[in-house]
Amino acid sequence: xxxxxxxxxxxxxxxxxxxxxxxxxxxxxxxxxxxxxxxxxxxxxxxxxxxxxxxxxxxxxxxxxxxxxxxxxxxxxxxxxxxxxxxxxxxxxxxxxxxxxxxxxxxxxxxxx
Amino acid sequence: xxxxxxxxxxxxxxxxxxxxxxxxxxxxxxxxxxxxxxxxxxxxxxxxxxxxxxxxxxxxxxxxxxxxxxxxxxxxxxxxxxxxxxxxxxxxxxxxxxxxxxxxxxxxxx
Numbered sequence: 001x002x003x004x005x006x007x008x009x010x011x012x013x014x015x016x017x018x019x020x021x022x023x024x025x026x027x028x029x030x031x032x033x034x035x036x037x038x039x040x041x042x043x044x045x046x047x048x049x050x051x052x053x054x055x056x057x058x059x060x061x062x063x064x065x066x067x068x069x070x071x072x073x074x075x076x077x078x079x080x081x082x083x084x085x086x087x088x089x090x091x092x093x094x095x096x097x098x099x100x101x102x103x104x105x106x107x108x109x110x111x112x113x
Numbered sequence: 114x115x116x117x118x119x120x121x122x123x124x125x126x127x128x129x130x131x132x133x134x135x136x137x138x139x140x141x142x143x144x145x146x147x148x149x150x151x152x153x154x155x156x157x158x159x160x161x162x163x164x165x166x167x168x169x170x171x172x173x174x175x176x177x178x179x180x181x182x183x184x185x186x187x188x189x190x191x192x193x194x195x196x197x198x199x200x201x202x203x204x205x206x207x208x209x210x211x212x213x214x215x216x217x218x219x220x221x222x223x
Contacts, residue, residue, distance in 0.1 A: 043203075100211055104155030
């Protein structure tokens with residue numbers, strides 16, 4: 001069974017802290033994605049990766065960075081967390097990004113105080 | 114910029130009722146996806162529609178892709194409490210990325 005796991009379901013951090021969100025998939029997918037989900041705005045793409053050590057900016061990359069050292073793991077980094085980064089963060093993977101079939105993790109609800 | 118607009122934003126109905134939710138765009142998409150997201154979970158893919166005019170059925174759910182491939186609808190027959198969730202449509206933007214609509218939040222009451 002396909003599985004995408006995220007390191008934390010809930011996280012509370014203070015303004016200015018460095019935050020790491022980790023995502024692991026067991027499907028040997030080359031493509032991985034980080035989204036944030038806010039009420040009324042849907043899912044917005046932060047960063048994505050087509051291969052190990054490769055990354056591309058999505059629609060809202062400001063304030064975020066990513067790391068993909070291994071095929072199965074894709075990390076999202078908030079260098080200095082701010083209150084406007086309070087959100088639900090969703091990781092996804094796909095074998096073929098162009099066909100729309102993405103597999104999502106359960107999400108991490110991050111609160112920055 | 115490609116946008117997907119979903120309507121209605123919220124829908125609250127009684128068990129057994131029928132409903133339709135819509136996903137509209139001014140842009141043409143090569144395919145559209147429908148996902149359902151339950152509280153506290155990530156979205157799960159329900160269906161992909163590819164051909165203009167295509168109709169797909171998944172038990173009580175019927176999905177239709179518009180002839181011009183700019184819009185889609187999801188019809189649920191005899192809704193059940195288990196259908197409760199956020200329904201999201203998504204389309205590929207031509208650069209191997211998905212664009213998502215804001216979703217329709219459905220609540221089905223027993």
